Amino acid sequence: MVTIGDVARAAGVSRSTASYALSGRRAISLEVRQRVQEAVRALGYTPNAGARALATSQTMVIGLLAQLLEGEFAPAMLQYMLGVSDAGRELGYDTLLITEADGAHALRRITDSRMVDGLVLLNVAHQDVRLPVLRAAPQPGALVGLPGDCSGVDVFDLDFEEAGRAMVDHLHRLGHREIILISQPELVVQRGGAWVWRLRNAALEQAQRHGMVLHAVFGESRQPAVGRSLNAVLDTYPGATGLLIDNEAAAAALPMVLHLRGLQVPRDMSVIGRYSDEFAQIFSLPYSSIDSAPDRLGRLAVRQLVRRIATESESEEPYVLRLIAPDFVDRESTAPPRGQHRSGQYTGRHE
Amino acid sequence: MVTIGDVARAAGVSRSTASYALSGRRAISLEVRQRVQEAVRALGYTPNAGARALATSQTMVIGLLAQLLEGEFAPAMLQYMLGVSDAGRELGYDTLLITEADGAHALRRITDSRMVDGLVLLNVAHQDVRLPVLRAAPQPGALVGLPGDCSGVDVFDLDFEEAGRAMVDHLHRLGHREIILISQPELVVQRGGAWVWRLRNAALEQAQRHGMVLHAVFGESRQPAVGRSLNAVLDTYPGATGLLIDNEAAAAALPMVLHLRGLQVPRDMSVIGRYSDEFAQIFSLPYSSIDSAPDRLGRLAVRQLVRRIATESESEEPYVLRLIAPDFVDRESTAPPRGQHRSGQYTGRHE
DNA sequence: CTGAAAGCGCTTACAG
DNA sequence: CTGAAAGCGCTTACAG
Numbered sequence: 097m098v099t100i101g102d103v104a105r106a107a108g109v110s111r112s113t114a115s116y117a118l119s120g121r122r123a124i125s126l127e128v129r130q131r132v133q134e135a136v137r138a139l140g141y142t143p144n145a146g147a148r149a150l151a152t153s154q155t156m157v158i159g160l161l162a163q164l165l166e167g168e169f170a171p172a173m174l175q176y177m178l179g180v181s182d183a184g185r186e187l188g189y190d191t192l193l194i195t196e197a198d199g200a201h202a203l204r205r206i207t208d209s210r211m212v213d214g215l216v217l218l219n220v221a222h223q224d225v226r227l228p229v230l231r232a233a234p235q236p237g238a239l240v241g242l243p244g245d246c247s248g249v250d251v252f253d254l255d256f257e258e259a260g261r262a263m264v265d266h267l268h269r270l271g272h273r274e275i276i277l278i279s280q281p282e283l284v285v286q287r288g289g290a291w292v293w294r295l296r297n298a299a300l301e302q303a304q305r306h307g308m309v310l311h312a313v314f315g316e317s318r319q320p321a322v323g324r325s326l327n328a329v330l331d332t333y334p335g336a337t338g339l340l341i342d343n344e345a346a347a348a349a350l351p352m353v354l355h356l357r358g359l360q361v362p363r364d365m366s367v368i369g370r371y372s373d374e375f376a377q378i379f380s381l382p383y384s385s386i387d388s389a390p391d392r393l394g395r396l397a398v399r400q401l402v403r404r405i406a407t408e409s410e411s412e413e414p415y416v417l418r419l420i421a422p423d424f425v426d427r428e429s430t431a432p433p434r435g436q437h438r439s440g441q442y443t444g445r446h447e
Numbered sequence: 448m449v450t451i452g453d454v455a456r457a458a459g460v461s462r463s464t465a466s467y468a469l470s471g472r473r474a475i476s477l478e479v480r481q482r483v484q485e486a487v488r489a490l491g492y493t494p495n496a497g498a499r500a501l502a503t504s505q506t507m508v509i510g511l512l513a514q515l516l517e518g519e520f521a522p523a524m525l526q527y528m529l530g531v532s533d534a535g536r537e538l539g540y541d542t543l544l545i546t547e548a549d550g551a552h553a554l555r556r557i558t559d560s561r562m563v564d565g566l567v568l569l570n571v572a573h574q575d576v577r578l579p580v581l582r583a584a585p586q587p588g589a590l591v592g593l594p595g596d597c598s599g600v601d602v603f604d605l606d607f608e609e610a611g612r613a614m615v616d617h618l619h620r621l622g623h624r625e626i627i628l629i630s631q632p633e634l635v636v637q638r639g640g641a642w643v644w645r646l647r648n649a650a651l652e653q654a655q656r657h658g659m660v661l662h663a664v665f666g667e668s669r670q671p672a673v674g675r676s677l678n679a680v681l682d683t684y685p686g687a688t689g690l691l692i693d694n695e696a697a698a699a700a701l702p703m704v705l706h707l708r709g710l711q712v713p714r715d716m717s718v719i720g721r722y723s724d725e726f727a728q729i730f731s732l733p734y735s736s737i738d739s740a741p742d743r744l745g746r747l748a749v750r751q752l753v754r755r756i757a758t759e760s761e762s763e764e765p766y767v768l769r770l771i772a773p774d775f776v777d778r779e780s781t782a783p784p785r786g787q788h789r790s791g792q793y794t795g796r797h798e
Numbered sequence: 799c800t801g802a803a804a805g806c807g808c809t810t811a812c813a814g
Numbered sequence: 815c816t817g818a819a820a821g822c823g824c825t826t827a828c829a830g
Contacts (some may be wrong), residue, residue: 110817146500147807150822171522181546193544195532208493213563318729352703380670461801498823501806
């Protein structure tokens with residue numbers, strides 16, 4: 097392979113001069129710089145990443161710890177991953193993708209061996225076993241997902257509580273008084289998926305504040321269970337006029353379920369989802385939704401991570417906890433509940 | 448950070464002895480080996496990956512070039528990626544994920560800087576601009592996807608021609624005489640998505656051989672265009688009794704389309720798809736299908752790549768071109784065409 | 799069975 | 815403005 101020594105020889109300068117000419121870290125005469133650049137081009141020189149990492153203690157690589165857990169909606173994960181990878185590249189970083197089931201173990205391996213300059217953890221649980229490892233690591237970390245303890249890391253997530261309140265408020269404003277919330281499978285909650293219960297609890301509280309009835313249930317993650325459970329819920333609460341769907345698989349299954357029950361949206365049922373706009377477009381989910389903005393969250397996490405890598409040794413910047421405001425995408429799937437629609441009155445309970 | 452020098456000092460041996468004790472590349476007395484291992488544990492030593500890479504010219508990292516192109520079905524890509532990442536890890540390799548739009552440029556950067564020991568390219572086009580770069584690189588490469596020129600690389604793909612024939616044969620055997628094939632959007636074909644036309648051309652030939660009428664059309668990749676185009680096709684060919692769906696978005700949209708047209712599967716329409724089993728499960732696509740086996744293909748590519756990395760300098764192993772046989776997953780979405788069903792006769796044309 | 803030394807390809811103080 | 819040298823943390827011939 098062609099090394100900086102070859103470049104130096106071809107340009108008739110020392111290796112250090114060649115290095116400085118390329119990095120620009122000290123003044124170099126125009127003539128020498130041009131000779132070096134010419135040699136680089138002629139020889140097709142690219143610095144060896146491993147050697148550079150060894151010399152500078154910087155790998156220019158970010159570790160991305162994805163977690164694909166049972167009962168969760170895998171396709172959503174891809175969008176976070178792309179946000180991280182693309183943002184990293186724009187900032188000069190490559191992305192090491194770690195998908196091992198044992199995330200804590202993988203994290204220790206990656207950080208101990210100094211393969212990366214920083215880490216992004218996706219799908220962070222309330223008590224995430226990866227966090228103690230991350231805190232003990234010499235590299236900084238940024239999370240997508242809000243854990244119980246945010247110390248020592250930068251945290252980014254959707255404001256799921258605000259999302260839950262916004263969904264409830266929206267239907268309340270339209271006059272709905274009995275609604276249903278379909279969350280992720282209970283397994284996800286038991287495993288510590290705090291985002292699920294943050295939305296759920298906030299929605300329940302808000303409904304109570306408004307004097308609404310909110311039936312909060314856990315959905316399923318796969319067909320045919322998803323469809324069955326949707327039907328069961330609709331059977332159980334025939335008086336409900338609104339549906340909040342914090343569950344991608346349920347959102348995808350819902351159009352057919354409602355259709356087979358002869359229910360039209362929004363005439364017979366108002367629906368609000370919570371998923372990414374990209375997902376809505378691919379499957380044309382016809383429901384207004386809170387955009388989960390995976391791409392944006394991934395990018396935010398990387399940007400902060402890179403900032404922290406740069407300023408790591410310097411003054412202790414305070415850690416960031418940023419919950420982004422839910423963005424409501426209107427797809428006209430909500431309306432006043434039946435009966436009220438025609439009268440234009442938003443006052444009574446459902447008749 | 449703790450280095451092998453620290454370990455050596457703690458164990459009272461030289462650095463080379465410590466290194467050999469850990470690698471096992473030469474005989475070490477039991478006593479010394481134990482002292483070294485004890486020092487490693489006590490100090491929490493992990494070799495520095497960059498230093499090791501520099502010394503051995505092995506990074507133990509595989510580069511994964513994903514390509515998310517417009518008009519293609521992004522969620523499918525994730526499954527290939529996971530297959531590669533998981534298989535790599537099992538073989539001792541980490542995965543560098545490259546998602547840059549300019550794949551050829553990214554590939555050159557990664558290979559020139561020696562960040563990886565080998566490359567896996569996903570979504571390979573007929574004339575893929577990344578291939579010349581890959582062939583010129585010092586690292587070996589494995590492809591998922593069959594290009595026009597396979598020289599210098601190991602290639603893995605589904606046997607899309609056999610898949611096309613199998614789909615046609617299946618419906619022919621049941622007595623269908625007029626069927627429709629919905630492929631990916633035309634854009635995908637124009638861009639060189641050879642897998643699309645391999646299935647398509649093979650299906651057309653096979654239909655002709657059987658004396659069947661096959662209407663081959665290009666579908667769409669997003670709603671609402673997908674649904675519209677499905678309806679338009681069904682309007683155009685009212686005599687068709689079978690549907691071959693080589694298009695994930697169309698497969699996801701089809702149940703509702705057929706339902707709204709009052710068509711039951713397989714009573715009124717036989718359907719065969721081509722998508723991964725995982726995808727079928729998440730959305731419970733109710734159609735028999737050819738499994739595109741993304742996980743398996745990703746794993747095969749990595750396994751061969753690692754084999755080639757190991758034997759690279761040795762005798763020239765011939766390059767592999769492996770098209771895996773299509774696997775038919777029966778979900779009971781096919782039957783004899785209407786009318787024949789009752790008679791049990793598979794002889795006539797549709798009446 | 800073990801050690802001292804060279805070398806992988808860079809970067810960056812240290813000198814001039 | 816430029817060069818010779820040290821050093822990053824490993825591995826692996828070369829000696830003994």
